[in-house]
Amino acid sequence: MAQRIVTRPNDVRFKGLGPGFWPVTMVLTLLSIVNALYFLYGSIDWIMPGASQPVTDRASDIDGLFKFMAVFGGAIMLFVAGYVIYFAIAFRARSSDSPDAVGVQIHDAPKLELWWTVLPTLLLIVLTGLSIVVWYKIQFGTAAPGLTTEVIGHQFYFEYRYPGLKTSVFSKTSPMHLPVGVPVRLLITSTDVIHQFWVPEIRLKAAAVPGLVQNLNFTPLRTGTFDVACSEFCGVDHSLMHGKLVIEPVAAFKKWLDSENKTAAAAGGAINLAAGTPATGQALFAQKCAACHQIAPFEQKLVGPGLLHITDDPAHPALVTGKTPTPEHIAEILQNGFTGPIGTMPNRQANGLSNTDIANLVAYLSSLK
Amino acid sequence: MHAGTSTTHDAHDVHDHIHPPPEGFVRKYVFSLDHKVIGFQYFFTGLLIMFIAGSFAELVRLQLTDPKGAIMSHQAYNTMFTMHGTAMVWLVLIPLVTGALGNFVMPLQIGARDVAFPWLNMASFWILPLAALILFSSLLFGGPHAGWTEYPPISLADGTAGALWCAAIFTIGISSTMTGLNFMVTIMKMRAPGMTWTRMPLFVWATFATALMNMIATVALSAAVGALFLEHVFNVPFYDAARGGSAVLYEHMFWFYSHPAVYIFIIPAFGVVSEVIPTFSRKPIFGYKMIAFSSMAIAILAFTVWAHHMFPSGLAPWLQLPFMILTYAIGIPTGIKIFSWMATLWGGRIHFTTSMLYALGFLITFTFGGITGVFLASVPVDLHAHGTYFVVGHFHYVVAGGAVMGFLAAIPYWYPKATGRMLSERLGQLGFWLFFIGLNGTFLPMHWLGLEGMPRRYASYVDFAKAVPDAVFWNQFETAFSFLMMASIGLLAFNVIWSLRHGKVAGINPWGARTLEWTISSPPPYYNFKKVPEVYGRPYDFDKPLPYRNTDNELDAFPEYGKTVMPTPQPVGAGV
Numbered sequence: 001m002a003q004r005i006v007t008r009p010n011d012v013r014f015k016g017l018g019p020g021f022w023p024v025t026m027v028l029t030l031l032s033i034v035n036a037l038y039f040l041y042g043s044i045d046w047i048m049p050g051a052s053q054p055v056t057d058r059a060s061d062i063d064g065l066f067k068f069m070a071v072f073g074g075a076i077m078l079f080v081a082g083y084v085i086y087f088a089i090a091f092r093a094r095s096s097d098s099p100d101a102v103g104v105q106i107h108d109a110p111k112l113e114l115w116w117t118v119l120p121t122l123l124l125i126v127l128t129g130l131s132i133v134v135w136y137k138i139q140f141g142t143a144a145p146g147l148t149t150e151v152i153g154h155q156f157y158f159e160y161r162y163p164g165l166k167t168s169v170f171s172k173t174s175p176m177h178l179p180v181g182v183p184v185r186l187l188i189t190s191t192d193v194i195h196q197f198w199v200p201e202i203r204l205k206a207a208a209v210p211g212l213v214q215n216l217n218f219t220p221l222r223t224g225t226f227d228v229a230c231s232e233f234c235g236v237d238h239s240l241m242h243g244k245l246v247i248e249p250v251a252a253f254k255k256w257l258d259s260e261n262k263t264a265a266a267a268g269g270a271i272n273l274a275a276g277t278p279a280t281g282q283a284l285f286a287q288k289c290a291a292c293h294q295i296a297p298f299e300q301k302l303v304g305p306g307l308l309h310i311t312d313d314p315a316h317p318a319l320v321t322g323k324t325p326t327p328e329h330i331a332e333i334l335q336n337g338f339t340g341p342i343g344t345m346p347n348r349q350a351n352g353l354s355n356t357d358i359a360n361l362v363a364y365l366s367s368l369k
Numbered sequence: 370m371h372a373g374t375s376t377t378h379d380a381h382d383v384h385d386h387i388h389p390p391p392e393g394f395v396r397k398y399v400f401s402l403d404h405k406v407i408g409f410q411y412f413f414t415g416l417l418i419m420f421i422a423g424s425f426a427e428l429v430r431l432q433l434t435d436p437k438g439a440i441m442s443h444q445a446y447n448t449m450f451t452m453h454g455t456a457m458v459w460l461v462l463i464p465l466v467t468g469a470l471g472n473f474v475m476p477l478q479i480g481a482r483d484v485a486f487p488w489l490n491m492a493s494f495w496i497l498p499l500a501a502l503i504l505f506s507s508l509l510f511g512g513p514h515a516g517w518t519e520y521p522p523i524s525l526a527d528g529t530a531g532a533l534w535c536a537a538i539f540t541i542g543i544s545s546t547m548t549g550l551n552f553m554v555t556i557m558k559m560r561a562p563g564m565t566w567t568r569m570p571l572f573v574w575a576t577f578a579t580a581l582m583n584m585i586a587t588v589a590l591s592a593a594v595g596a597l598f599l600e601h602v603f604n605v606p607f608y609d610a611a612r613g614g615s616a617v618l619y620e621h622m623f624w625f626y627s628h629p630a631v632y633i634f635i636i637p638a639f640g641v642v643s644e645v646i647p648t649f650s651r652k653p654i655f656g657y658k659m660i661a662f663s664s665m666a667i668a669i670l671a672f673t674v675w676a677h678h679m680f681p682s683g684l685a686p687w688l689q690l691p692f693m694i695l696t697y698a699i700g701i702p703t704g705i706k707i708f709s710w711m712a713t714l715w716g717g718r719i720h721f722t723t724s725m726l727y728a729l730g731f732l733i734t735f736t737f738g739g740i741t742g743v744f745l746a747s748v749p750v751d752l753h754a755h756g757t758y759f760v761v762g763h764f765h766y767v768v769a770g771g772a773v774m775g776f777l778a779a780i781p782y783w784y785p786k787a788t789g790r791m792l793s794e795r796l797g798q799l800g801f802w803l804f805f806i807g808l809n810g811t812f813l814p815m816h817w818l819g820l821e822g823m824p825r826r827y828a829s830y831v832d833f834a835k836a837v838p839d840a841v842f843w844n845q846f847e848t849a850f851s852f853l854m855m856a857s858i859g860l861l862a863f864n865v866i867w868s869l870r871h872g873k874v875a876g877i878n879p880w881g882a883r884t885l886e887w888t889i890s891s892p893p894p895y896y897n898f899k900k901v902p903e904v905y906g907r908p909y910d911f912d913k914p915l916p917y918r919n920t921d922n923e924l925d926a927f928p929e930y931g932k933t934v935m936p937t938p939q940p941v942g943a944g945v
Binding site: 017018046047048049058061062065066069073076077080081083084085087088091092093097100101102103104105106107108109112113116117120121124127128131132134135138139192193194196198200203204205206207209210211212214227229230231232233234235236237238239240242 | 447514523652711715830833911912
């Protein structure tokens with residue numbers, strides 16, 4: 001029977017907490033203080049872009065919360081890693097130990113355990129309080145909106161609708177514009193799959209969910225150009241769903257809105273289909289259409305159908321709109337877009353097509369046999 | 370008989386119930402009912418799929434060495450990260466930590482001859498290759514490419530591949546539920562006489578908590594993917610907003626399972642660390658009850674926090690608060706565990722075996738993942754960090770730095786028991802350093818890339834690289850380091866196979882460990898325990914005799930018992 005002789009609980013004790021415990025604690029405290037000072041007073045722009053000059057009133061609140069967690073989380077991390085490494089070295093078995101040498105046989109220390117339960121709990125309660133304050137500001141803290149803009153997610157671009165503007169603005173071709181200093185409400189939804197509207201410098205994001213409208217409220221504080229990204233996976237070209245946001249003075253914003261209105265009015269003019277040239281159309285096709293369509297039979301889809309036989313396909317005598325494939329009807333699809341069972345074709349604003357562009361494209365497509 | 374310790378079990382009686390071992394290759398190794406063989410089957414299947422899923426991850430990393438996408442089309446990239454996530458979660462982590470470790474170790478630790486339902490156990494295992502076959506066959510149809518979450522409506526574009534994905538997940542869910550049920554009953558009903566709840570080894574506590582979650586949570590996932598399957602195949606609009614469904618519904622049901630799922634693979638790792646640290650510190654585990662109960666607390670709280678994955682996804686604003694607070698609350702039991710393991714190290718006689726190095730590494734990387742988890746739990750910070758590489762970094766610190774490190778600590782620890790041979794310490798320790806350095810090099814830069822504006826699941830990042838030029842360097846840096854992890858797993862596979870023949874002979878108890886599996890021969894006989902042992906004490910008192918009776922007849926056959934073959938203490942890394 002290989003049992004050892006019963007002994008009393010091992011009463012080997014260290015004097016104090018172990019060799020070098022307090023110096024190590026001092027070093028870890030010092031490092032934690034350096035970490036805290038860095039996050040409180042240093043520049044953290046490299047990790048939180050625009051932290052030194054908040055872009056919106058909410059960004060600084062969120063950064064404050066981030067700094068709080070970085071200070072205390074950093075300290076906890078330093079102490080855990082530091083003590084693990086220190087204990088492992090200080091209490092390592094030595095070759096001089098007898099093979100069955102055991103460590104200090106303690107099972108618990110209720111007071112210590114109480115402390116390491118209560119202190120993190122208190123820290124988390126403080127963090128909860130701070131988080132709720134910031135959360136309340138995000139949800140309910142912005143003044144009545146001076147501008148409400150709709151953001152609609154599509155595969156793979158955002159559509160923005162402004163009050164008083166008859167046509168939409170599309171992230172593929174032009175940036176979103178917002179006036180500085182005016183409380184903004186963004187109403188966010190989607191027509192196809194789930195997207196997410198995110199501007200890293202604003203620190204806020206909301207999912208664009210079909211059948212659901214969410215809102216984001218904030219006030220831009222400074223002008224500049226920022227990236228807009230979709231941060232929820234939305235399909236094959238998710239990583240290309242990118243755009244810009246221009247925050248500009250109110251006067252410049254109004255000027256931009258006026259010019260958009262004028263462009264929209266100009267685009268209303270008649271399209272001179274006869275003036276289109278197939279060669280120019282072909283170049284334009286490679287640029288604007290080839291991401292979704294190829295010059296191939298109807299069945300060979302990329303996103304939309306192949307367009308080789310758009311005018312002479314016996315299997316598809318009509319266009320997807322159900323109309324005969326005349327140049328006028330093709331131009332209609334290019335202007336207005338189309339949504340059907342096979343998917344959505346964006347309209348002319350989304351694709352950035354002028355009247356001449358449409359004429360050239362129609363000329364090219366009609367020339368395909 | 371010792372009066373008062375066991376009145377219901379007569380050792381004589383039980384002795385007569387030993388079944389003869391099965392004969393023939395198929396009964397012995399293929400359709401085996403033996404929990405140890407089934408554990409091996411899980412282990413080798415899981416390790417094989419880990420290679421496949423790991424290769425997918427390497428392809429993903431290679432693609433990102435160039436902002437335009439280096440090696441494949443967007444579609445192929447999307448398929449790769451989807452398959453990587455899906456296979457790693459359902460076909461690697463859950464089978465390895467519950468199937469392989471739970472099956473092999475848990476019955477031995479409670480002094481049982483097998484699990485409660487051996488046939489169910491065999492069925493649970495054989496569902497795994499079936500599910501793997503269904504999942505990988507989806508690659509023939511273009512593969513699913515909507516991420517491992519497969520949120521509708523985007524996942525509906527996956528067509529046949531998406532339907533196969535649903536079928537695979539549904540199938541593997543059946544296996545998880547059955548394993549959960551099996552382990553719960555085994556732990557509740559089949560513990561050796563005298564093994565009260567507070568005398569159970571902590572790995573058994575962890576397996577119990579895991580089994581509970583497996584049993585309760587998996588059905589929600591099955592319902593979610595079942596409905597998604599119906600929408601794929603029969604066009605039933607569960608999640609189609611235009612026809613009265615709700616896309617957010619899927620997210621709720623998915624995360625009701627998938628948040629506990631994270632704990633399903635991390636809690637067994639907690640259990641492993643709770644075995645490894647006391648053994649190699651030669652100290653009782655500090656705060657046994659607190660560790661055991663905190664596992665249960667985490668298992669229960671795990672069911673109340675799912676919507677923290679959905680803060681920006683269309684949750685009513687007021688609902689964000691309870692989910693945030695409950696998520697913070699999970700930090701408390703987790704912190705108690707970390708501090709208890711640190712206190713176990715204090716005053717120990719620490720032996721730097723491969724297992725112990727992984728356990729120490731686990732303490733550091735898992736704590737880091739836990740702290741970034743608190744960042745994400747805060748609604749305002751999550752509104753910035755959600756859906757970015759910060760999440761990817763956090764998640765991999767918890768899963769690779771937590772669950773996988775725990776698993777890698779378990780392999781060298783129980784391999785001698787399972788095979789009778791020791792793994793090579795030299796290769797093991799080299800593997801540890803490769804894995805630890807590779808892990809930090811791969812996943813640490815993801816945190817700042819994410820906060821700077823890099824969304825996850827990006828096949829290319831041209832615009833982001835324009836805004837943050839350093840991003841290219843950091844992505845290449847990550848890719849380089851990720852190959853160290855791959856090399857480490859390759860070393861492990863080599864070590865596992867090489868040591869089967871060439872490893873040092875292990876003996877009964879090479880580590881001087883004190884749980885019941887170390888009182889029987891290595892590898893254990895078919896019936897595990899000739900006589901059912903009786904337990905009369907706690908498992909981790911290193912200065913006391915083993916608290917078991919009825920084990921002597923086994924031990925007599927092994928005169929070397931009691932002498933550990935623990936490697937001579939060396940400085941860290943000296944074995945490399």
